[in-house]
Amino acid sequence: MSKAQPLPAGFLDEAGLNRQHVFDLAGLPEAVLATLDIQGGERQLILLGHGGRRLWEHIRASGTAGDDPIDDYSIQTIRRWFAQALPEHRYRILYPGPHLIGLQTLGALAGWHRPSPLMIGVDTEWGSWYAYRAVVVADTAFAPSLRQEGSSPCPSCIAPPCIRSCPAHALDDGRFSLEACSRYRLQPDSPCATGCLARQACPVGSEHRYDEAQIRHSYARSLAVIRQYYANEVQAPEQQ
Incomplete structure (x- = not known):
């Protein structure tokens, strides 16, 4: 064989x-x-x-x-x-x-x-x-890939810059708050509207950081979803 x-x-x-x-x-x-x-x-x-x-x-x-x-x-x-x-x-x-x-x-x-x-x-x-x-x-029959071994680099990070760099304080209590992040991104002239300052502050793999056009593209799409979500939330009581 x-x-x-x-x-x-x-x-x-x-x-x-x-x-x-x-x-x-x-x-x-x-x-x-x-x-x-x-x-x-x-x-x-x-x-x-x-x-x-x-x-x-x-x-x-x-x-x-x-x-x-x-x-x-x-x-x-x-x-x-x-x-x-x-x-x-x-x-x-x-x-x-x-x-x-x-x-x-x-x-x-x-x-x-x-x-x-x-x-x-x-x-x-x-x-x-x-x-x-x-x-x-x-219907292929390739050799299955070996699992990539390793662990998260985050637990060994001292004074994590992602937490310190988040202007929404979405990480302050040790758990990510999607609510705090989303509402901050919706503020007028938010610096996080089309990019995440916390993510960009992480030093791990920083040499591979996306260029600004890709970052804006990706975060503009997620911001549109957030806007739609909160628009529906505001409209819901009026529809009852």
Whole structure:
């Protein structure tokens, strides 16, 4: 029996999807499998992400536009990858898409996600400057990836700069307050409207920090969600 080959990742790395993890579906927890709507013949889940600035650089160079150029570019890249490198295999992209996928759960299983005070993942290489970009199920038979070992760098951080740098005091009591963060971001001329000062203060992986355009893009999207949430909250009593 021939030895299973690793995922051919060169195309993905070059395109900016430079984090990959292959899971055998049979080895995933039942709770995770229940969310995936697995179909006949699918044997593996491929988690794709990016670390650092390369993905955004490729998106800008490609001219990808639209409401969510990151998702659009990621989908286009995966389709090209399968067409060129894996034309004999069937696949489905579950995320981005309508499926509710536990990305942080998959990230923890891969060893990518370590807890941080900001309630976002952090690791010793990329800090918080990485993200999950796609979940693909396929009929492939690659060698499953080894879990990335390590621990969160946060517990050993003395006088954490993320806590000290948060003007909303959303971390003062040791637990992240989404309410305090959100309301501060909604204030006129808030310095956190399109970026997180606490996140940017973290020294871990700071050399991989996104450029300002990517930061503004990502935080503008989350700010729009916050505005919609509080608009609905104000309107609700009037609708009763």
